[in-house]
Amino acid sequence: MIIKNKFADSMGAFRVTKVRNQAISEASDSPLLEDEVTLKARKLHQGSLPTTVCDVEEMCAGVKRFTFQFSFIPYFTPGQYLSLRLKIGDSIVSRPYSICSSRSLAKEQHQLQIIVKKADGGFVSSYLVDRLSIGDHVEIEYGLGEFTIDRFRDKPKILAIAGGVGITPFLSMAKSLQESNPHGIEMTILYGCQKESEIVAKKELDALNHDHVRVIYVLADEPSWTGEHGFISTEIIQKYAPKEPYSVFFCGPTAMKYFVIKELSKLKYDIRKIRMESFGGIDISKDTRYPKDLLDKYYKLTIHRGMETLTVDAFVQEPIAVALERAGIKIHTRCRGGVCGICRIKVISGNVYVPEENDGRRDADKKLGYVHCCHAYPMSDLEIKIPIE
Numbered sequence: 110m111i112i113k114n115k116f117a118d119s120m121g122a123f124r125v126t127k128v129r130n131q132a133i134s135e136a137s138d139s140p141l142l143e144d145e146v147t148l149k150a151r152k153l154h155q156g157s158l159p160t161t162v163c164d165v166e167e168m169c170a171g172v173k174r175f176t177f178q179f180s181f182i183p184y185f186t187p188g189q190y191l192s193l194r195l196k197i198g199d200s201i202v203s204r205p206y207s208i209c210s211s212r213s214l215a216k217e218q219h220q221l222q223i224i225v226k227k228a229d230g231g232f233v234s235s236y237l238v239d240r241l242s243i244g245d246h247v248e249i250e251y252g253l254g255e256f257t258i259d260r261f262r263d264k265p266k267i268l269a270i271a272g273g274v275g276i277t278p279f280l281s282m283a284k285s286l287q288e289s290n291p292h293g294i295e296m297t298i299l300y301g302c303q304k305e306s307e308i309v310a311k312k313e314l315d316a317l318n319h320d321h322v323r324v325i326y327v328l329a330d331e332p333s334w335t336g337e338h339g340f341i342s343t344e345i346i347q348k349y350a351p352k353e354p355y356s357v358f359f360c361g362p363t364a365m366k367y368f369v370i371k372e373l374s375k376l377k378y379d380i381r382k383i384r385m386e387s388f389g390g391i392d393i394s395k396d397t398r399y400p401k402d403l404l405d406k407y408y409k410l411t412i413h414r415g416m417e418t419l420t421v422d423a424f425v426q427e428p429i430a431v432a433l434e435r436a437g438i439k440i441h442t443r444c445r446g447g448v449c450g451i452c453r454i455k456v457i458s459g460n461v462y463v464p465e466e467n468d469g470r471r472d473a474d475k476k477l478g479y480v481h482c483c484h485a486y487p488m489s490d491l492e493i494k495i496p497i498e
């Protein structure tokens with residue numbers, strides 16, 4: 110073996126450049142051919158696609174169901190979500206919503222449905238509930254997430270715990286089980302709400318409530334209710350899902366998630382195996398690990414995107430993704446819960462708070478200063494690098 114000296118080694122780089130330049134100059138200028146697998150993958154995962162709102166239905170106060178018309182079959186697995194992409198004023202935003210419709214609606218009518226509840230101060234949910242109308246055009250990326258029943262991974266009995274509008278993925282699963290259930294899956298849905306008037310899609314759920322699907326409503330604030338009262342506690346869980354092995358799914362508000370985790374832990378469920386989706390964001394003002402003296406402040410975000418540098422304000426109680434969107438800066442998001450990683454950005458300087466729950470970053474990313482900006486809050490002025498959309 111010949112070991113070259115350092116000078117010869119560094120000259121090697123020039124030889125590579127020469128060889129590469131020659132190869133480039135001799136290359137054909139016709140476009141590269143795509144292989145079959147890439148073409149198929151691109152067909153199945155097409156990114157955001159244009160759709161039209163073809164129906165809007167008022168379900169209860171501040172809650173609407175939207176139906177989107179596609180020009181082809183939008184394949185999805187019940188339990189998955191779609192990501193809506195909208196232009197609201199100067200901001201381009203995207204938000205995830207669980208698909209609530211059945212497989213047959215997608216297959217036969219080429220439609221997907223979501224149910225949206227207007228949240229207090231909710232920038233996007235208010236826009237959708239108050240303004241989105243039949244005939245409007247919306248971009249949608251669909252078939253996202255892994256909140257689905259998998260016959261190889263799951264037990265034949267499913268315990269689904271839902272809170273409020275978190276019933277939507279279970280509505281899709283239950284409808285699809287009613288249409289086709291070759292593996293005999295049995296699903297028990299414990300559905301918690303405050304009042305009867307807040308139960309979303311009650312008639313549809315009642316119609317599904319037989320054979321393989323059981324729905325139990327648990328109301329916290331309805332004295333005249335003749336069914337279950339209170340919260341979805343260990344007693345209620347044990348009463349309707351006793352002992353037998355269940356695969357557990359949860360979808361509901363973040364505060365309810367922590368309550369349900371505590372109750373399931375008392376019953377010795379392995380929390381790591383429970384699939385959870387929550388909404389309503391994290392209220393860091395209530396997070397005891399976040400320094401109270403930083404709350405209610407604004408910091409400066411210096412953003413590098415390609416050759417440009419921009420500066421915007423960021424409120425500490427909002428994730429960096431929201432600060433970018435408010436300033437009209439495009440950032441690609443999907444789950445908005447810290448898990449999928451599509452909104453990954455690099456923090457060049459400054460301090461960021463990343464809640465431990467749902468921190469879906471790889472260890473290498475943590476060491477190298479990357480964060481998922483939908484799940485990262487500024488704790489000082491920041492300098493960040495974001496991808497060009």
Ligand code: FES
Nearest residue numbers: 443445447450483
């Ligand atoms: S959008 Fe999925 S991690 Fe941020």
